[in-house]
Each structure stands twice: as C-alpha cells, then as structure tokens.
Amino acid sequence: MNPFTDIPADSVSALGEEKLIAAIRRWLGAASPRAPFGIGDDCAVLAPSRGRQLITVDPVIYGEHFDDTVSPRAAGGKLFKRNLSDIAAMGGRPRAAVVALALDRRVKLTWLEQFYRGLAAISRRHHVPLVGGDIAHHRGGIVATLTLVGEAAAARVVTRTGACVGDSIWVSGALGNSLRSGHHWRFAPRLAEGQWLARRRHVHAMIDLSDGLAKDLRVLAPRGAEAALDSGAIPRRAGATLAAALGEGEDYELVFALADRADRKKFAQAWRKKFPRTRLSCIGRFVRAGARPSSAVNLADYRGFEHLR
Amino acid sequence: MNPFTDIPADSVSALGEEKLIAAIRRWLGAASPRAPFGIGDDCAVLAPSRGRQLITVDPVIYGEHFDDTVSPRAAGGKLFKRNLSDIAAMGGRPRAAVVALALDRRVKLTWLEQFYRGLAAISRRHHVPLVGGDIAHHRGGIVATLTLVGEAAAARVVTRTGACVGDSIWVSGALGNSLRSGHHWRFAPRLAEGQWLARRRHVHAMIDLSDGLAKDLRVLAPRGAEAALDSGAIPRRAGATLAAALGEGEDYELVFALADRADRKKFAQAWRKKFPRTRLSCIGRFVRAGARPSSAVNLADYRGFEHLR
Numbered sequence: 302m303n304p305f306t307d308i309p310a311d312s313v314s315a316l317g318e319e320k321l322i323a324a325i326r327r328w329l330g331a332a333s334p335r336a337p338f339g340i341g342d343d344c345a346v347l348a349p350s351r352g353r354q355l356i357t358v359d360p361v362i363y364g365e366h367f368d369d370t371v372s373p374r375a376a377g378g379k380l381f382k383r384n385l386s387d388i389a390a391m392g393g394r395p396r397a398a399v400v401a402l403a404l405d406r407r408v409k410l411t412w413l414e415q416f417y418r419g420l421a422a423i424s425r426r427h428h429v430p431l432v433g434g435d436i437a438h439h440r441g442g443i444v445a446t447l448t449l450v451g452e453a454a455a456a457r458v459v460t461r462t463g464a465c466v467g468d469s470i471w472v473s474g475a476l477g478n479s480l481r482s483g484h485h486w487r488f489a490p491r492l493a494e495g496q497w498l499a500r501r502r503h504v505h506a507m508i509d510l511s512d513g514l515a516k517d518l519r520v521l522a523p524r525g526a527e528a529a530l531d532s533g534a535i536p537r538r539a540g541a542t543l544a545a546a547l548g549e550g551e552d553y554e555l556v557f558a559l560a561d562r563a564d565r566k567k568f569a570q571a572w573r574k575k576f577p578r579t580r581l582s583c584i585g586r587f588v589r590a591g592a593r594p595s596s597a598v599n600l601a602d603y604r605g606f607e608h609l610r
Numbered sequence: 611m612n613p614f615t616d617i618p619a620d621s622v623s624a625l626g627e628e629k630l631i632a633a634i635r636r637w638l639g640a641a642s643p644r645a646p647f648g649i650g651d652d653c654a655v656l657a658p659s660r661g662r663q664l665i666t667v668d669p670v671i672y673g674e675h676f677d678d679t680v681s682p683r684a685a686g687g688k689l690f691k692r693n694l695s696d697i698a699a700m701g702g703r704p705r706a707a708v709v710a711l712a713l714d715r716r717v718k719l720t721w722l723e724q725f726y727r728g729l730a731a732i733s734r735r736h737h738v739p740l741v742g743g744d745i746a747h748h749r750g751g752i753v754a755t756l757t758l759v760g761e762a763a764a765a766r767v768v769t770r771t772g773a774c775v776g777d778s779i780w781v782s783g784a785l786g787n788s789l790r791s792g793h794h795w796r797f798a799p800r801l802a803e804g805q806w807l808a809r810r811r812h813v814h815a816m817i818d819l820s821d822g823l824a825k826d827l828r829v830l831a832p833r834g835a836e837a838a839l840d841s842g843a844i845p846r847r848a849g850a851t852l853a854a855a856l857g858e859g860e861d862y863e864l865v866f867a868l869a870d871r872a873d874r875k876k877f878a879q880a881w882r883k884k885f886p887r888t889r890l891s892c893i894g895r896f897v898r899a900g901a902r903p904s905s906a907v908n909l910a911d912y913r914g915f916e917h918l919r
Contacts, residue, residue: 318917337769343699343818344760346767347663354656354663356741358708358757362748390652399667403712403753406918432665438918439671439753444712448667448757451653458655460646509652608627609715609747 303369304412304443305405313413314406321436324410328417332424332431345432347397352453357387363443367486373412375486376445377419383511384449385427385490386553390509392499394454395429395492401446403439416445427492455499464506464558466526469565470585472556476514477541479551484538488553494576495555503563510552516605521558522587529597530585547598550606558587612678613721613752614714622722623715630745633719637726641733641740654741656706661762666696672752676795682721684795685754686728692820693758694736694799695862699818701808703763704738704801710755712748725754736801764808773815773867775835778874778895781865782888785823786850788860793847797862803885804864812872819861825914830867831896838906839894856907859915867896 306312313321326333326340333339337346361367361383367376381398388395400420404413424431429449473494479485491509498504510517514535518528537546559568565583572581585597593599615621622630635642635649642648646655670676670692676685690707697704709729713722733740738758782803788794800818807813819826823844827837846855868877874892881890894906902908 314918317919321918336771337700337767342770343696344664344666344702344767346700346762346769347665349659349662349761351658353658354759355653356656356706356708356757356759357653358710358742358755359744360710360712360746360755362712362746364749365747387652391646391655393653397665399665399757401667401669401755401757403669403671403755433667435668436917437669437671438674439751440673442748442751442753444748444751444753444755446667446669446710446712446753446755446757448665448708448710448755450663450665450759452658453655458646458653460655461651462645608745609623609630610626 302373302412304363304409305407306409307407311409312406313404313408313410315410325417328414329421329431332421334430334432339430339432340434345399350452353458355388355391355393355451355458357384358446358448359383359387360444360446371486373415374419377416378423379486380445380447381420381423382488382490384447385492386509388449388451389491389495390507390555391458392455392495393451393458394496395427395449395451397430397432398447398449399432400434402436403444405441406438408443454496457499459499459504459507461506461508461520464521464523464587466523466587466589467561468505468558468587469583470528470556470587471559471581471583472536472554474554474580475536475538476552476554477546477549478538479549482538482540485551490553491555494579497575498557503560505558505560507555507557510554510556511550513548513550513605514556515547515600515603518556518600521556525590526587527590527593528585528600529588529593532598534582534584536580536582544603547603548605611682611721613672613718614716615718616716620718621715622713622717622719624719634726637723638730638740641730643739643741648739648741649743654708659761662767664697664700664702664760664767666693667755667757668692668696669753669755680795682724683728686725687732688795689754689756690729690732691797691799693756694801695818697758697760698799698801698804699816699864700767701764701804702760702767703805704736704758704760706739706741707756707758708741709743711745712753714750715747717752763805766808768808768813768816770815770817770829773830773832773896775832775896775898776870777814777867778892779837779865780868780890780892781845781863782890783863784845784847784889785861785863786855786858787847788858791847791849794860799862800864803888806884807866812869814867814869816864816866819863819865820859822857822859822914823865824856824909824912827865827909830865834899835896836899836902837894837909838897838902841907843891843893845889845891853912856912857914
C-alpha cells in the first residue's frame, strides 16, 4: 500500500492530536497498558528488572526497509520483530517496547491503523506490551523507531565475543532470498531458541543475521581466526544462490559458535527434540587465519549489506 | 549549519560503515562504554534496576525540531535534554540512552561529528552513558530518535494524575519565546528539581511543558476541574507575550500541583534554599469547572502546539 494521500480527510492530519492518540490506543488494544504503565504520561513505568537488562533499537524507514509492496501491517510487524531478533541473539527475554513515529501529515489514516495493528499483533504474540511512544511530523517520509527493553533469561547473556579457534559454527533456519520471498517481514524471531542456547555453556558467542552471513560472521570470529565454511552445508532458502545466502542480509537467523569439546551429535539431537520445526545446520568452524582449507568458502569473495553506501 | 553536502568525500557515505561506527565511538569518547555495556553487540547490557524503571522516547527531526540556524552540537544536545526533561517530570533518575539515526547519505561528516559531540557533552554532564544505537539511510532527511531508560529516584514516581481541586499550581523557570531566544536547545532539564519534588508527598502531579502551558495544564487538571491562573503571576521569558508564555511550547519547565494543605510559604522557602538559581512561581490553583473567577486567565482562549496539523 502506498502510505500517502492528497485527500486531507483521509490523512493523519484530519483527526487532530488528541483523537489520533485515542485512535492509536484503540488500535493497540490490549497491547497498550494504562498509564503510568503505558501510553499517557511523560515516561512509562516498568516494574524493577530481575536480572541484567538489555536494550536495543532499530527502525523501519519507508523506501529502505519497506515500500509500497509491503502492507502496513507487515511493516509494523517487521519493526517489532527486528528488535525481538536482537534480544534473541543475546538469549534474552523481551519486556516492553516504545515506538517513535516520524511521519508526513499526508500519511493515510488507514495506513497508520494497519501499521499499529501490525505492532499490536506481535506484541500480543510475544507478550511484550507497547508502553509508550511519540508521534511527530516529518515532511515527506516515514521513519518508525522501536526501542525494546528486555532482561537476561538465563544466568548469562550471550555476546558476540567469546568464540575460540576450533569452535564449530551453526546457523538456524535458511539463508538468502529474503526480500523477494517476503521473509524479511514474515520471519519469526528466534526468541525461544536464543534463550535455550544461552543456557548451554558450550555456546560461546552468538549474533543475529541482519547484514548477511559473510559480514556478520566476521564479527563473531575470534582474533587471529577466520571462518572455514562448507559451502554445501550452508542452508539456503528456496531460490537463493550461495552469494545470496552469504550476502543479501535480512535473514534474522541466529549464528553461534559451539565449543570444540561439545558433543555435536548430542547437541543437534537436543535441538531437534526442543525445536523440531526449526532447522539447524553446522556450517563450518573457526580456524587460525590462513589455515582455511582450499575447499572452504572464501568469505572475502562475498560482501554483506553496507549501510549508508 | 546546513547538514547536507554534494561533495561525496565530505559526506557520511565516504567512510563506509565500519569506519563510521569507529568514528562515532571516538566522538562519543567516555560517553560510550565498551560492549556489551555499550555500542557493539546486538543489545546493550545494563545492571539490574534498583527501583521501578522509567522509559521515554523523543526525536529531533530536521525541519521540525531544528534547522540550519541551530548548530549540530545544539541539535544533539537538544535531543538528549528533551528526553531528560521527561524523566525529570516523573521525579526519576536517568540511567542510559540509545540513539537511532536515520539520515541521508549526503549529510556532512562534520555535521555528524558535532551532533554526536553534542550528545556526548550532555551524556557527560548528567552521567548518562550512550549505550547503543543504530544508523540507517533515509533519503532526504534527518530523524534522530533517543530512548532514555531511568529509574525512580524516590519511593514513588510523580505522574500526571493526582491533582485535586484546591491544589495550587506551580511552574519552574520562565515561559514563552523559546524558539527565538534559543531556549529550545539551551535549556537545562530540571532533573534535580524533579527528584526533589518527588520526595515531597504534597506534590500531587507533575508534567514537563513541551506543548505550552495552555495545553499541558489541561492534562494535569483533575476531573471536573479547571485551572484558574493569575495572568500577572505567570513567569515570562524576556520578549514573551502572555499568549507566547501560554501557547508556544518547548519550555521544558516543570509544572506541578501542590496540596492545598501544604504550607506554600515554607515550600517556596525550601525550594529557594535548594535551588537558589531556579525561579519558582505559584501561578494559580485548580477550581471546580465553572468556578473560575472572572479575573483568572481563560485558558480556552489559548492554544498549545498541535502536532500533525
């Protein structure tokens, strides 16, 4: 859906601020608790956190993360899920979200309603209330920014650092062809999987794939090491070439390093028992820089998504 | 400063993402802790909160909240302080911030550096680390969104509800003429004042003034009541008419309701002792709807700032 209209009566400017906020609360329904625990005061109030807190922020921008081919409901859902995926990558549990919307006054009310209903659906599915936000005018564009706070679900959070030479490299789901297949807004954030992985001490490091395996895996590599990947083991989405699986991005899958001493067979069995519907692939291992076998993929031949280029 | 350049070498697109993030961390300096407690992982990690948590989000948008007459350093500072003012209005203590930047690739690197240095200066002044963020492309605009998490500084948080008929109405600082005077980016968020007020049980309700007293005070009024203001008591910034003081907005001052049974003279003395440099004015009281004396300001004659109109 194209978000804009030239008919003032159909646009967000028609309602006026007070009625617009009332409409947003109606669209959000049970996803929006009452103030001070939700929308309606200077800040939202949350109960104290039990464990360490997590915080992450990601936007969706019209023309960058969604366009007229993506429904507003899907765009709202994508915004929420991108951030849930970041919490998943630390093995955390999401707690509450706030959304800041910068939008042109010509945005259609129907577009906005479906956008918020998309947010509300994800809020309900994952039991993460939308506790606050802001809406402001921005000539010519739509920038929606969601900040998610969460907390550690296990005794530890899994960070991007901690992988060792010899660790095996694993990935959930399948990669590539995210844009054309609609995976970029259809995906399910790997929250349960991330929490399960955080409870296993053999999981050394983890990241979620947003800019493509070739780029994101460099972040996970230990100092003085590189990834040696088996090209045949890299799980590809239908229609994805190897280059697409390595470089396109927006996969929102988890990649993690597992200790060399872990029993890989038992580990994979335990995963299959817990997550029978989520594919898991061992795609290679970290080796000393320069020690990559000639049969392994040379990641330097592939590029991930580069922002601001 | 105009933020845009047509010379690619001077723009944010020149550096590439990795170098740009390294530059941002350099510009932020001590304001940016190391990952996982700061920039560099999927989420930032914070220690558990002691009390109830607060969360607020507000943007600054090019063409709306700042323009070429405002330096990028001031725009960054304003972004941080707008959010600090919301924490102040609940009597809270800020803990950490994340910033999401949506910007055109033609934005000047010098603009961006000064913007982040403006954020860093406020971060240092108020001891609130910038723990994470995001930077994404957005054709033709600049939308910077800051989310602030904080916690209750006293046994309670002060909300917008709780004022009673008979309560006196107080305001910090002076109002009006915020845009022309530069107050809209020069202001100091009233954090210490807000925390002090939260510890006094006679303070029934509080809000920070962003859309103008005429509009924001309606939010504070108890059900079935209205504000009766003494026009002569409303503190005006130099050059501000009464209409400007009531309706222009961007004052970032605290307005609060004080119990009728409180000793107003003692209260004002205690304030002056604690905050000798922050003006405090008693500007009226809440009366039953319709019981406003004819000498009092009729707020219905004034409008605050309306978003999205």
